[in-house]
Amino acid sequence: MIINPFTYGNPISDAARFVGRERQVEQIFSRLRNVEFESSSIVGERRIGKTSLLYYIADEQVRRAHGLAPDAFIFVYADLALLDATTTRTRLWQYLLRQMLLHLGENDAAFVRAVLREPDALDNFALAEVFDHLDAQNKHVVLLLDEFENVTRNENFTPDFFYGLRSLAIHHRLALITSSRRELIELTHSNEIRSSPFFNIFANINVRLLNADDARALLENALGETAVRFAPTEIENVLRVAGTHPFFLQTACHFLFQAHAENLSAAARDAFWREKFRAEALPHLGEYWRHCDEREKSVLAALALLHTQDTRFATAPLRDFVTRSERVLAQLDKRALVVAHGDAFAPFNELFRNFILDVLDDNGFVQALESNIHYPITNIQSFGLSPRELEVLELVATGLTDAEVARKLVLSPRTVSTHLQSIYNKLGVNSRAAATRVAVEKGLAAREPGAQGKM
Ligand SMILES: Nc1ncnc2c1ncn2[C@@H]1O[C@H](COP(=O)(O)OP(=O)(O)O)[C@@H](O)[C@H]1O
Ligand SMILES: [Mg+2]
Incomplete structure (x- = not known):
């Protein structure tokens, strides 16, 4: 039985299998080493590797290597996708405090347990007392709050909650590391929260595509423990079709590895991984596409068309359009939906490019271009839906x-x-x-x- 070293779907939980992100990791730890013990907000699209990054930071060896002595720091991870419309502020604090308990010695734990015994009295003062107590024991608490938009968008969490949390983070040895799909400030349920000073405590840490070296390191690292070696052309094909996006790269490599493990011929391997990868990846690409606004769709469409090398239509207007769309490009870059080739951009992998071309075909778009009919690119619509x-x-x-x-x-x-x-x-x-x-x-x-x- 050969174990496939490439996994997709679940976050990376073994620090040895985590690649890249050195700059982001260092940024987060340097803010924690700072005397002010500062918070960070990790921002990146779905499946770009946010949870993996949080797990990595929480790893004891990694923390030690970045200068945080394990006994003085308590890292608590919380998956906030568990929140629902009935979750209250008190319920969330109960959960976080109970998780903290697991890392405390008997005396400190007894203190926290006493507070937990009276949930009705679990207000911001009670929490301040808990953190006063931990401060006195020189305990630093880092809360890793995954998918924090589930809190900022939840109407049960009123401005008081955010003021309280900010005050705890400012006055105590408490730091927050949140993750979210977009910048938190864009993901609030009310203007009052959007304009609250809560968000000032964070530095944004963007998680984007892996760089080319890290993408190759991911492959080598995983194959290192096995007897399987991918052929050079297979590696190039995988990197082109899946790109340097960790989720898509792991998915493609998973199936290519499987094809090797099953001793398929080179041609059969090629057909096998492409077909499996496509089936697995397309729904996710569709989801990214549906979460694009109209301007993002238009720019992606232009980039996909520019890369077809199709000589049947003029590319100058498309190029102009892209040049004028600098801000949208920057936004797409942040979302890891485009990749830079020199100073030009392309959809982040070949499958996504082909997906976009298919959407355009369905819209009669390419045919219109070929017949030189004026067809404003903004006609790819979402009907003005937010x-x-x-x-x-x-x-x-x-x-x-x-x-x-x-x-x-x-x-x-x-x-x-x-x-x-x-x-x-x-x-x-x-x-x-x-x-x-x-x-x-x-x-x-x-x-x-x-x-x-x-x-
Ligand atoms: N640093 C990394 N090294 C190797 N693989 C990664 C890394 N980050 C993400 N992945 C791959 O991408 C997938 C999605 O990562 P995950 O952390 O769950 O993303 P997110 O939380 O942003 O949705 C994981 O299943 C894993 O296969
Ligand atoms: Mg996640």
Whole structure:
């Protein structure tokens, strides 16, 4: 039985298998070594490696190597995807304090347990007392808050919660390392929270594509322990089709490794990994696409077309359009959806580029270009739906009820029905069934098996 060293889906939990991110890791630790014991906010798209980075930072050997003595520091990881619409501030603090307990000696633990015994009294003062106590014992607490947007977008977490947390972080030996898909300030449920000074305590740490050296190191590192060696052309193909995105690279390599382990011929290996990779990757690419606003889609479309090397249409207008879209490009770069080749950009891997070209084909776009018909690139539409509305529509299209959508997105059912009304208006429909049909037809949502029955 050969164990496949490439994994995708679960975060990397073994520090020895974690590659790259040196600069980000050093930035985070240098803020923790600082006398002010400063917080960081990790920002990156889904599957770019945020949870893996949090796990890596929490590893005892890694912490020691970066100058943090293990006994003076308590690292507590919390997966905030567990939050739902019923989770309260008190419930979250209970959870975090109980996790902290596991790392405390008997005396300190007794102190925290006493506080936990009276949940009704678990206010900001009680928390300040807990951290006063830990300060006196020279204990530093680092809370690793994964998918923190589940808190900033949850209406149960009012400005008081954020003021309290900020005050604890400023006045005590408490640092926060959050992760989120976008900058936290873009992911709040109210203006009051957006404008609160809470976010000032963080430095943003962006997690993007791996650089080319780290991508190759990922392959070598994983294959090192095995008898399998990928052929040089296989390595080049994988890096082109999957790019240097850790999730897609691991996925492609996983199947290429499997093909080697099954002793397939070179041609059969090639067909095998490409087919498996495509099937695994496409839904994720579709999700990235659906979470693009119209400007992002237009720029991606232009980049995909520019890289087809198709001589049947003029590329100068596309090039102009891209040059004028500097800000959108920067945004796409942050989201790891584009890769820089010299000073030009391309979609981050070949499969994504082909996916975009397929979308354009479905829109009649490429045909129009070929016949020299003027077809504004902004016609690739999301019907003016906001990213939030697209999220709601996507879930509604899978057949979820308002209440279920509300729970998933951590919103009140009333907010969901407001979003739905606005979606109906923008799509010019007046029922869930019609909205779902439009969503699926226009590629705004995928058709889910079983969705039909519930419509
Ligand atoms: N630094 C890394 N080294 C090796 N593989 C990684 C690294 N970061 C991410 N991966 C791969 O990408 C996948 C997604 O990573 P994960 O940390 O779960 O992303 P996120 O939390 O941003 O959604 C993991 O399953 C793993 O295969
Ligand atoms: Mg994660």
